[in-house]
Amino acid sequence: xxxxxxxxxxxxxxxxxxxxxxxxxxxxxxxxxxxxxxxxxxxxxxxxxxxxxxxxxxxxxxxxxxxxxxxxxxxxxxxxxxxxxxxxxxxxxxxxxxxxxxxxxxxxxxxxxxxxxxxxxxxxxxxxxxxxxxxxxxxxxxxxxxxxxxxxxxxxxxxxxxxxxxxxxxxxxxxxxxxxxxxxxxxxxxxxxxxxxxxxxxxxxxxxxxxxxxxxxxxxxxxxxxxxxxxxxxxxxxxxxxxxxxxxxxxxxxxxxxxxxxxxxxxxxxxxxxxxxxxxxxxxxxxxxxxxxxxxxxxxxxxxxxxxxxxxxxxxxxxxxxxxxxxxxxxxxxxxxxxxxxxxxxxxxxxxxxxxxxxxxxxxxxxxxxxxxxxxxxxxxxxxxxxxxxxxxxxxxxxxxxxxxxxxxxxxxxxxxxxxxxxxxxxxxxxxxxxxxxxxxxxxxxxxxxxxxxxxxxxxxxxxxxxxxxxxxxxxxxxxxx
Numbered sequence: 269x270x271x272x273x274x275x276x277x278x279x280x281x282x283x284x285x286x287x288x289x290x291x292x293x294x295x296x297x298x299x300x301x302x303x304x305x306x307x308x309x310x311x312x313x314x315x316x317x318x319x320x321x322x323x324x325x326x327x328x329x330x331x332x333x334x335x336x337x338x339x340x341x342x343x344x345x346x347x348x349x350x351x352x353x354x355x356x357x358x359x360x361x362x363x364x365x366x367x368x369x370x371x372x373x374x375x376x377x378x379x380x381x382x383x384x385x386x387x388x389x390x391x392x393x394x395x396x397x398x399x400x401x402x403x404x405x406x407x408x409x410x411x412x413x414x415x416x417x418x419x420x421x422x423x424x425x426x427x428x429x430x431x432x433x434x435x436x437x438x439x440x441x442x443x444x445x446x447x448x449x450x451x452x453x454x455x456x457x458x459x460x461x462x463x464x465x466x467x468x469x470x471x472x473x474x475x476x477x478x479x480x481x482x483x484x485x486x487x488x489x490x491x492x493x494x495x496x497x498x499x500x501x502x503x504x505x506x507x508x509x510x511x512x513x514x515x516x517x518x519x520x521x522x523x524x525x526x527x528x529x530x531x532x533x534x535x536x537x538x539x540x541x542x543x544x545x546x547x548x549x550x551x552x553x554x555x556x557x558x559x560x561x562x563x564x565x566x567x568x569x570x571x572x573x574x575x576x577x578x579x580x581x582x583x584x585x586x587x588x589x590x591x592x593x594x595x596x597x598x599x600x601x602x603x604x605x606x607x608x609x610x611x612x613x614x615x616x617x618x619x620x621x622x623x624x625x626x627x628x629x630x631x632x633x634x635x636x637x638x639x640x641x642x643x644x645x646x647x648x649x650x651x652x653x654x655x656x657x658x659x660x661x662x663x664x665x666x667x668x669x670x671x672x673x674x675x676x677x678x679x680x681x682x683x684x685x686x687x688x689x690x691x692x693x694x695x696x697x698x699x700x701x702x703x704x705x706x707x708x709x710x711x712x713x714x715x716x717x718x719x720x721x722x723x724x725x726x727x728x729x730x731x732x733x734x735x736x737x738x739x740x741x742x743x744x745x746x747x748x749x750x
């Protein structure tokens with residue numbers, strides 16, 4: 269019998285397990301996928317092709333930058349299907365192994381602005397203030413080793429001047445992140461990407477007493493009438509089903525997967541699934557609309573020898589009042605003797621009230637373990653598309669003014685597939701009639717179940733979400749431990 273079961277070993281799962289184990293709880297972390305092999309990790313970090321056949325990935329291969337070394341760290345689409353009315357409307361990019369998506373995470377870690385918590389464009393308010401979450405940001409940044417003060421390259425300084433001239437009052441800053449080189453070794457000496465949760469957070473959880481089991485797919489919450497008494501799991505390899513008991517369950521399985529678990533947890537007392545009584549479970553799915561421009565920076569050779577060559581560092585500018593951010597890098601990367609420096613600049617946008625998605629369980633489609641697959645419906649408003657196109661024109665003009673030549677434009681917003689910043693579907697709030705979880709992430713219908721990953725978000729402000737997910741998890745665990 270465990271005090272808490274944490275479902276998922278990615279960023280929020282590893283962090284939650286660490287916090288709860290340190291508070292004296294007996295914690296079990298369940299991961300549906302395998303532990304990556306040392307060879308897979310080695311080939312990923314060297315970008316060498318793996319040996320043997322690759323997974324079937326007609327969907328996962330839409331991830332920008334998809335390549336054979338990355339393929340083993342994304343799911344096999346034949347085993348993990350989902351339904352959608354239009355393949356161009358939404359692409360669910362999934363990673364199921366120890367560490368989850370953090371094995372491929374770039375480590376970019378900005379905070380949300382105070383304005384992001386003060387108001388939303390969706391009509392759903394955050395049930396806490398920026399001041400409430402600030403100490404948890406401090407705590408998470410210290411645990412991750414987030415660097416907020418890397419210097420800008422000369423080319424990035426030119427971009428900063430152009431950005432600030434285009435949008436007066438906004439300030440371009442160093443992009444905060446986690447250094448990607450060198451990799452980190454686990455207790456067995458296996459080297460992982462530096463931002464992967466098994467070496468960044470989960471190892472500390474294990475040291476504090478947490479147990480970790482891989483190849484354990486959580487099918488549903490275990491129910492005894494209205495009470496949640498643990499989880500029902502399926503062995504990934506043998507397909508054997510069994511129940512694991514716990515006083516509380518913390519869902520960190522990723523936005524859509526956590527909600528899939530809640531929706532499939534049904535009985536007479538929970539006919540719409542645990543958390544479904546308000547009618548909001550599965551609703552309000554959002555992701556970032558985005559575009560990326562890349563090319564060369566005339567007048568600058570690269571990379572700049574005075575700054576780190578790899579990792580998430582670069583330039584960042586948030587415009588919360590306009591619901592978008594611009595970030596990227598210039599004069600970094602591989603050496604280019606005698607040639608102009610490279611640059612990449614991306615803009616990502618919050619979906620406003622007219623854009624959102626709905627997740628339900630498909631009545632017939634099942635995954636390889638007989639579990640109902642999600643059915644995802646996403647709609648983006650004409651107003652949001654027009655907003656993105658307008659800013660795209662502005663970014664093209666500012667790049668020209670800074671002497672940056674654009675060679676490629678990737679309009680991710682035309683097919684929602686690139687940013688993997690999905691949030692919503694089990695949103696938090698102060699009223700059980702309009703939300704799924706309370707201000708401290710407890711499911712209104714079952715207070716011993718917490719949802720602390722992106723599923724709990726009431727909106728999707730434009731900054732990269734991982735750091736804020738961890739700060740929210742920190743706040744929830746503090747309340748649970750108390």
